[in-house]
Amino acid sequence: MPPTPITLTVAADQPGPQISRHLFGQFAEHLGSCVYDGLWVGEDSSIPNIRGLRRDAVEALRAIRMPNIRWPGGCFADAYHWRNGIGPRDRRPRMRNDTWGQIETNAFGTHEFLDLCALTGATPVICGNLGSGTVQEMRDWVEYLNAPTGTVLADERAANGHAEPYGVRYWGVGNESWGCGGLMRAEYYADEFRRYATYLGNYEKSHLFRIATGPGLDDYHWTEVMMRECSAPRFNPGIMDGLSLHYYMNGGVPPAKTQRTLHATEFGIAEWRTVMAHAWYIDELITRHSAIMDRHDPAKRVKLIVDEWGTWYAAPPAPARSTLCQQQTLRDALVSALTFHAFFKHAERVHMANAAQVCNVLHSVLLTEGPVTIRTPNWHAFHLFASHQDAHRLPVSGDIPQLEDDGLTYPRLSAAASRAADGTITATLAHTDPTEPVAIALKLTGVPATSRASARILAAGNLNDHNTPETPNRVAARDWHDFKFTDGTLTTTLPPASVAAIAFKP
Ligand code: AHR
Numbered sequence: 033m034p035p036t037p038i039t040l041t042v043a044a045d046q047p048g049p050q051i052s053r054h055l056f057g058q059f060a061e062h063l064g065s066c067v068y069d070g071l072w073v074g075e076d077s078s079i080p081n082i083r084g085l086r087r088d089a090v091e092a093l094r095a096i097r098m099p100n101i102r103w104p105g106g107c108f109a110d111a112y113h114w115r116n117g118i119g120p121r122d123r124r125p126r127m128r129n130d131t132w133g134q135i136e137t138n139a140f141g142t143h144e145f146l147d148l149c150a151l152t153g154a155t156p157v158i159c160g161n162l163g164s165g166t167v168q169e170m171r172d173w174v175e176y177l178n179a180p181t182g183t184v185l186a187d188e189r190a191a192n193g194h195a196e197p198y199g200v201r202y203w204g205v206g207n208e209s210w211g212c213g214g215l216m217r218a219e220y221y222a223d224e225f226r227r228y229a230t231y232l233g234n235y236e237k238s239h240l241f242r243i244a245t246g247p248g249l250d251d252y253h254w255t256e257v258m259m260r261e262c263s264a265p266r267f268n269p270g271i272m273d274g275l276s277l278h279y280y281m282n283g284g285v286p287p288a289k290t291q292r293t294l295h296a297t298e299f300g301i302a303e304w305r306t307v308m309a310h311a312w313y314i315d316e317l318i319t320r321h322s323a324i325m326d327r328h329d330p331a332k333r334v335k336l337i338v339d340e341w342g343t344w345y346a347a348p349p350a351p352a353r354s355t356l357c358q359q360q361t362l363r364d365a366l367v368s369a370l371t372f373h374a375f376f377k378h379a380e381r382v383h384m385a386n387a388a389q390v391c392n393v394l395h396s397v398l399l400t401e402g403p404v405t406i407r408t409p410n411w412h413a414f415h416l417f418a419s420h421q422d423a424h425r426l427p428v429s430g431d432i433p434q435l436e437d438d439g440l441t442y443p444r445l446s447a448a449a450s451r452a453a454d455g456t457i458t459a460t461l462a463h464t465d466p467t468e469p470v471a472i473a474l475k476l477t478g479v480p481a482t483s484r485a486s487a488r489i490l491a492a493g494n495l496n497d498h499n500t501p502e503t504p505n506r507v508a509a510r511d512w513h514d515f516k517f518t519d520g521t522l523t524t525t526l527p528p529a530s531v532a533a534i535a536f537k538p
Contacts, residue, residue, distance in 0.1 A: 045478025117141020342395025
């Protein structure tokens with residue numbers, strides 16, 4: 033007898049909050065070969081490029097509609113001095129990147145980053161240096177970027193090739209100030225944030241959205257202090273617009289547990305399940321940090337910005353090609369799908385997120401090798417989810433079996449749905465079980481009887497399959513016709529370990 037299907041109902045006529053497109057953002061740090069060799073190859077490179085930026089990478093990022101990109105770090109941000117990265121490239125200082133132990137040529141600086149944003153259509157997110165910089169240095173960078181010509185700094189920007197103000201809006205005031213950003217206490221950082229943020233100017237085209245360093249993982253004290261001290265100070269109640277959260281899935285949480293030695297490609301069923309459970313743990317983190325934020329800010333004015341997330345595996349037995357470079361498998365695509373679903377669940381509070389990192393570092397959508405740019409399984413997850421961008425979340429109800437691993441629960445099947453401005457309904461399904469298929473009945477209420485369904489699916493022959501220059505499409509999404517859609521109900525069987533996106537057109 034076929035197994036009883038999991039029945040889900042999507043209330044297509046009950047649109048909820050908007051799923052911000054910024055939840056699908058990326059992060060680029062001067063770390064390993066993320067920026068240099070990855071995104072930036074230089075104008076004289078034999079690798080096809082647009083003004084020094086790797087052409088294939090630009091195209092691949094446009095294809096997933098990358099909405100924003102955060103730069104220059106990460107830990108590097110609190111060691112970065114922006115003036116080193118402007119002006120003629122051949123005169124920029126060559127120096128040590130002490131954060132990641134490599135040479136920094138400064139060839140990729142402010143203008144190159146903003147050119148990447150312009151070419152990909154992404155909104156820039158800049159993280160300023162609070163750890164080793166000064167208030168003056170940070171406020172000058174904002175003026176250089178955003179002031180109309182007529183001031184010394186804005187005229188210098190014009191002389192460097194960009195007369196128009198860049199209109200940068202999203203601004204991080206330091207990074208991980210509890211760690212690499214200065215080892216500060218929340219109480220101390222709260223005052224520093226207020227001081228720095230006070231002097232960052234608003235200009236005609238850009239009312240700054242100031243993002244404070246938030247908690248790492250489950251540091252609920254940090255969130256409490258930041259919300260108490262910065263969400264509404266008396267003389268500038270709006271000074272903090274966002275509070276960040278960083279969470280890397282490495283199998284090492286809850287913190288009482290020792291960090292695991294999970295590997296990117298060498299794993300079996302047991303490690304698959306552990307990763308699913310630890311990926312879904314982000315839902316608990318967001319829930320608990322949001323509850324603290326709700327007490328101080330019930331109107332949800334201050335947004336939670338998950339500006340670093342992704343998988344972080346133990347170093348492979350053979351040294352990685354460059355620092356923190358790791359392969360991506362279908363398992364990482366599932367991590368992304370679960371993480372997106374957690375973000376959607378909290379769409380009223382979570383406004384932006386940045387996968388760490390875009391290229392050649394940790395949870396990448398792209399890996400490069402010489403002239404080759406590989407779209408990872410994770411790239412396919414971002415591609416499958418792109419139509420949720422700026423759509424309105426729809427309620428999905430059903431009885432979903434919960435699984436357990438390592439003391440953490442996670443759903444056997446995770447589902448989300450949204451309605452776009454043109455009426456298209458997208459449902460995404462993340463099937464976390466690696467061994468058994470799952471039968472599904474997905475019922476849509478409130479859709480026209482004439483609606484048509486189409487679907488794409490991401491699955492793999494073997495769980496640890498991955499894409500290489502020789503086999504760039506071993507794990508890739510494909511059209512999927514294995515379903516029936518009649519009387520508003522879609523029935524199908526999803527293969528084990530898969531991510532599917534179904535579009536219902538009115
Ligand atoms: O993404 C790698 C590093 O992880 C970032 O530089 C830092 O912010 C985090 O600890």
